[in-house]
Amino acid sequence: MKLPPEHPQSDDPDMVCKLHKSTYGLKQSPRAWYAKLSSILEKFGFQRSSADSSLFVRDGLVGKVIVLIYVDDLIVTGDNAEEIHFLKLTLQNKLAIKDLGRLKYFLGIELANSHEGFFLNQRKYILDLLKDSDLIDSKHARTPLDSKLQLSTHSEAFFDITKYQRLVGKLIYLTITRLDISYVVSIVSQFMHAPTLAHMQIVKRILRYLKGSICRGLLMTKNDSTAIMGYTDADWAGNSLDRKSTTGFCTFVGGNLVTWRSKKQTVVARSNAEAEYRAMASTACELIWLKSLLLDLGFPSNEPMSMFCDNQAAMHIASNPVFHERTKHIEVDCHYVRAQVQSKIITTYYTHSHDQLADIFTKSLPTVPFLCIMSKLGSRDPLDLA
CATH class of the missing domain: 3.30.310 (TATA-Binding Protein)
Structure with missing residues (x-):
């Protein structure tokens, strides 16, 4: 030193x-x-x-x-x-x-206790973020991202890279309780090294959406069940720049949403089934981790965990013990989900696309289905309930 x-x-x-x-x-x-x-x-x-x-x-x-x-x-x-x-x-x-007494505020996360359960939000964190970005008086947006937006590399470079990185970094931390911005934040975080004006406009759109939903948070209801389940989805070749797919999943314990993720896959999938299968592998790892965490907390369970997928071809790959021509090119680590399915640790179920809760983590949705999925995931805005 x-x-x-x-x-x-x-x-x-x-x-x-x-x-x-x-x-x-x-x-x-x-x-x-x-x-x-x-x-x-x-x-x-x-x-x-x-x-x-x-x-x-x-x-x-x-x-x-x-x-x-x-x-x-x-x-x-x-x-x-x-x-x-x-x-x-x-x-x-x-x-x-x-x-500091009973838990009410921890690392920017506010916790309120009621007869329904626990309500988690980051209201003060959002207000501070809007003040720092001079958007506290801006007009709010209904959704965090325009469902018809197409990314382009032909926009002019943004002059203040540090400001962009600082704002996106704060938005990443905000996804701890705001699952509704997970997908769009995963998009803007891919351009931290060289943002453009178009990317900065998306960041401002996120902030304007937060302006209209400052109090939105996650409701954890009281429940004696410790059943683990997850929804998994993938948007095949959804990225128009490199044609890589996006993995999205969300997991529940006792009916309460506990973890979620929206992340671009590292390789280009050759088919929709492969993209969905890779998403299933990521979800399987998350479910196994949750099971081990509950075991450490004193809640062991021998019941199979449920995984819901809207692609039957990927489910067949997971349950088929024979490697064939369609699966030769898939990495060995992706077949982790196959081992879990065959050992009855995870049970896969088919769900229709309109019932796929992980859809919100793989693509930008119109206002009505966006708000519908948000409600099913347990995301609440106290102002809407008042």
């Missing part, structure tokens, strides 16, 4: 400093802090989750305690208040911590 200014030897280019203690701001600090905190938790009986290294679980004599870590911010929950209180006292004796 460099010596601080005004130090008597700060002008010596050959001076080398040995670090005895990691200081705030260095790249080693988060790793050192995590090592110290995890060692304290493990000393008091916590087990690190194999599915998520930031999740720690302890099964006590009178209850379960769960700790979720994000750098130096912690969420503590459990089914016994005394166990939670004892953990807080233990941490206070070891570290300088501050108890």
Whole structure:
């Protein structure tokens, strides 16, 4: 590390400093802090989750305690208040911590508790984003992306690349609760290195859409079920620039939406069935991860997980144990889904295209089907319900 200014030897280019203690701001600090905190938790009986290294679980004599870590911010929950209180006292004796009470705000995510369940949104984060981009008084849009828009590379280059990257980076973080912008954010994030004016116009369209849906968030209803299911879809050759397909999926636990993704596939698919099959492989990995996470939380399940797909050809490839001419060119890692289907860990079901909830993550939809799918996924706007 460099010596601080005004130090008597700060002008010596050959001076080398040995670090005895990691200081705030260095790249080693988060790793050192995590090592110290995890060692304290493990000393008091916590087990690190194999599915998520930031999740720690302890099964006590009178209850379960769960700790979720994000750098130096912690969420503590459990089914016994005394166990939670004892953990807080233990941490206070070891570290300088501050108890902020019941969870209401965490890393830009607001949480409201009601008789229906938990409602998650990022209202304040959106307001700050609109103020920073000078669009707080702009006219709002009904959808985040025009359903008839065609991407082009012939637009003029945008002059301020840093501004574009900063806005898109904030929008990526916003997709934690705003599944409605996942697809369009995945599009604009593909041009971070060389954005054009047309790409910046799409970013502004997203912000104007957020202006009209500031309070929209995700409702988690109370449910005793831990059944895992997922919807998977792909838009074959949907990208007009390189003809790569887009993978989209969403997963549910107990009827509540928990994860979703919209991502361009890394290779060009030779058929619609191949594109859908690759999307099924990605969804299968997500379902297996969710199952292992629930196991670490103390909710084991031997029931097959459900996967809904609207392409029967891809489903046949997944259930057919014989490799044939149509599947020779598909990478081995894509056949991961076939192993899960054959071992009865995942069961595939056909769903009609108009019932495909993952459709919103693969293409831009008109207003009516867009809002319909949003409602089915549990995305709510309290202003619409008032």
